[in-house]
Each structure stands twice: as C-alpha cells, then as structure tokens.
Amino acid sequence: MKALVIGGSSAIGEGIIRQLAAEGHQVTFTYNSNASKAEALCQDIGNDSRAVQLNLADPAAVDAFLAALTANDTPDVLVNVAGVTHDALSVGSIGSALSQVHTINYLSPATICARIAELMMPKRQGAIINITSIASRFPRAGNAAYGSAKAALERFTASLTLEVARFKVRTLCIAPAFVDTPMFREFAKGQDKEIIRSLPLREILAVDDVANTVMAFVRGDIKTTGITLALTNGQPVL
C-alpha cells in the first residue's frame, strides 16, 4: 500500500506518517523547507519512504509535481496536512495575505486532491483525507483567511466525494481543534494555560489523536465518506 502525505514535516504530518509506515504503507511525503528533518524522518521510518520538496505557495511547482505522477505512482491513501496559520484582522489591504493563505490551505490541496482522485478512480479504490480545522466552523476575530480557506477545502471535498464515490474512492475531512503542536504554541504566545482553562474539556488534542483518526478511516473502521469529522476540545459542533 502506498501513501502520499502532503506536509510531512509538520508535527501532525509526522505523526500520521509514522502511523502509516508502522502499518506497512510505503510513504511519500512532501516538505517545504526543512530538508534535514524530512531526511531524518525517512531514515527513521524506512520502508522505502521518500521525501519530496514542494512549496504549496507555488502553484506552478504543485502543477509540475502532479504532472510528473503516473498511474504507477497512484497512492492508496492521500493525506493533505500542510497548512499555514494567519492571525490578522480582515480589514484593510489583505489581498496578498489572503491569496497566500488560500493558496496554501485550499487551492493547492484541492488541486492535489483532484489529480490524485483522477489516478485513484480507474483503480476503484482510494482514501483521501484532508486535515482542515475547527476554525472553519467557529468564526473568530482574526481567523477569516485561515477559517475560510479550511471551509473552502471542506466544501470542495464534499463535491469531490459525489464525483468519486462510485469509483470507491472515499473522502474524509478531519477538523481538529487545538492540537499540542508548535503551531499551537506559536498561536498561544505563552498563554497555553489560559487557553486550556477556557476549553470545555480543559485539554488539547495530542498529535496521535489526529493520526489515530486518519488510520481508523484508512483501515475502514470509520465507514463513511464525504463528511467532516470534528475533533474538538469539548466545543459542541452541531
């Protein structure tokens, strides 16, 4: 079984890669800038894993990466986990930032989904998993760009689901709330305790909580397609 993980050098990406490899997947993953970490991860997990540099902010690079894929490269599993946060008010001259956030969090992952789905369909199997965010459901001052990009990816995935379902390609969006990652600590700016205190469960997710959900879907333990599954810190999502 082959897996392609877009964004393998993030904490969540690494957690997912490790679990995929542990269950026998030959993993190809992309990274943006941390080549040494990617190489170390490859060495660590073995199993013919491969790391490829890819900048999701560069649509031409994404197109070139996808154009080089052949039917023999078709993964059984695609996980889009790469993303970038952007916490800023959505007033004023936001065009450039909005474009970049949407390119990385929505346009590139959607483009990758579309191409990989095309490769999976003739084989009549495949699992496409997009890691989105609970920010898509919970508007907050400062998260318009990030939240709307993740919402767009969820909406895109929903329509894609209808087009690939008969070919037995299944999709899932996983929308985590706060996860214990460097991205969370950067967001918290030292206010970790205050944030956790404000959460209904008074705890944040671990990386493996997300990875476990990915694996449950890949194994077929979650028998669904086309939904967004929210992994929350206790906030009800209706």
Add this chain to the structure above:
Amino acid sequence: MKTQEIALIAANVMYIDDVNEIDVSRSLFNDYSMSSLDFVDFAFELKSTSGKDFSPDQLWPVNTMMSNPEFYSSGKWTDAGKTELVRVFAGYTELQDGQLNSEALHNLFSVNYIQHRLAAM
C-alpha cells in the same frame, strides 16, 4: 471490440437491465441519458476490457475541445477546431455544417462510434 461487448458495458454502467434496449446507432448521451460520471466509468471499463491505454478525453475529445479557445471560441468552432473535428470523425462520418453544435455532436456518441474510435486508437 464487438459492438455487443461495448453495448453491454454501457448497459452495466447505466444500470440498464436488458442490453438489447441499446440501439448501437443511437446516442448514449442524448438517447440514453449517459451522465458525465457514467461516461468516465464507461471509459474506464472500456480501457480495462479493450487493453488499450487511453483517457476518457481521447474517447470523446469534443468536450475538451470546446473548452480550448484554439478550437472553440465565442460559441463557434474555429477553423482549427473544424479541422480537428473532421480528423476525430474521419472514417466514421463526414460532418455537415448543421452538426457543428453541441447537441448534434453528442448525437454521434453511439456504440458504433465507440467501436470505430477504439479501432482507430
């Protein structure tokens, strides 16, 4: 491939119980309501059964051509587009001016056309 093999694949894809309901000269798009997803499914099955390597667009290039401004622009086929259409249907039918619209072209997508197209690949 024989027309009956092709018709059977079409019938299976469209959940038509009796393959004899498919007239091999009638349009699968216009007369049997083959959807765009049915078409992709149909092309995959034909590819698998025929052993030939082709994409759905190669089986029926007209839709892709219509989104290419070199071939189709301002609601009309360009000269290059007309030349390409003639090439696509060469040996199957000679296109008349009245057939240069989407519906008339879709009328040509029959089992007979597919047999011809596959043989030409």
